[in-house]
Amino acid sequence: MSWSKATWQTISPIYHQIIEMPFITELMDGNLPLEKFQFYISQDSAYLENFGRALALIAARAYDTENTLAFLQFAENAIIVENALHESYFKEFGVSEKSIIQPACHHYIHYLKSTAALENLEVAMAAVLPCFWIYKEVGDYIYKNQKSGSNPYQAWIDTYAGEEFGEAVKKAIAICDDHAAKTSPIVRAKMTEAFVTASHLEYDFWDAGYRLRSWQTN
Numbered sequence: 675m676s677w678s679k680a681t682w683q684t685i686s687p688i689y690h691q692i693i694e695m696p697f698i699t700e701l702m703d704g705n706l707p708l709e710k711f712q713f714y715i716s717q718d719s720a721y722l723e724n725f726g727r728a729l730a731l732i733a734a735r736a737y738d739t740e741n742t743l744a745f746l747q748f749a750e751n752a753i754i755v756e757n758a759l760h761e762s763y764f765k766e767f768g769v770s771e772k773s774i775i776q777p778a779c780h781h782y783i784h785y786l787k788s789t790a791a792l793e794n795l796e797v798a799m800a801a802v803l804p805c806f807w808i809y810k811e812v813g814d815y816i817y818k819n820q821k822s823g824s825n826p827y828q829a830w831i832d833t834y835a836g837e838e839f840g841e842a843v844k845k846a847i848a849i850c851d852d853h854a855a856k857t858s859p860i861v862r863a864k865m866t867e868a869f870v871t872a873s874h875l876e877y878d879f880w881d882a883g884y885r886l887r888s889w890q891t892n
């Protein structure tokens with residue numbers, strides 16, 4: 675079995691917990707409170723900027739130009755999506771400019787950046803994979819199961835269920851499988867561990883959005 679198939683089986687319980695989260699079910703039904711969506715997109719803007727930086731770092735470390743190019747394109751795309759958040763969603767949903775990076779987002783982006791900088795390249799690639807793959811699965815799930823009628827979050831839903839994102843996800847999975855096949859069992863196990871950790875952080879990111887989890891300052 676490929677590394678990616680085996681690893682997806684490992685995180686399957688986390689994925690199933692994610693699609694049952696109130697953030698996801700309410701987003702799907704269109705009744706997620708605006709305040710929660712606003713919190714989420716303001717944090718996701720910071721996330722995407724730093725996800726792009728982690729991807730660019732992996733691009734610089736790649737073993738050949740083909741993989742450098744693939745990760746540069748992923749990085750560029752993360753920045754393009756971040757720009758779209760600013761251009762349309764921030765205005766549409768009344769989100770003000772840059773906000774403070776709150777705990778779940780802070781944890782996730784620093785995990786990705788330190789892994790991209792300090793761990794084996796293969797492990798770094800595995801750490802960023804859930805950001806692609808879980809979003810694709812969640813995007814498709816929401817798209818298929820949404821109620822008919824208007825949903826204020828429709829444009830957001832369409833972004834991640836789209837074909838273009840699907841192609842990028844397939845490519846990222848194939849690159850990880852290729853690297854997993856060529857590396858040692860020890861590094862492969864660390865790849866799996868990184869994928870599991872990032873999957874937990876994906877869960878936590880939505881959970882923080884639903885609970886509006888912020889730094890405690892009193």
Ligand SMILES: Cc1ncc(CO)c(N)n1
Binds near residue numbers: 718721804805809876
């Ligand atoms: C937290 C998070 N993970 C993954 C994606 C998809 O790139 C995103 N926009 N936000």
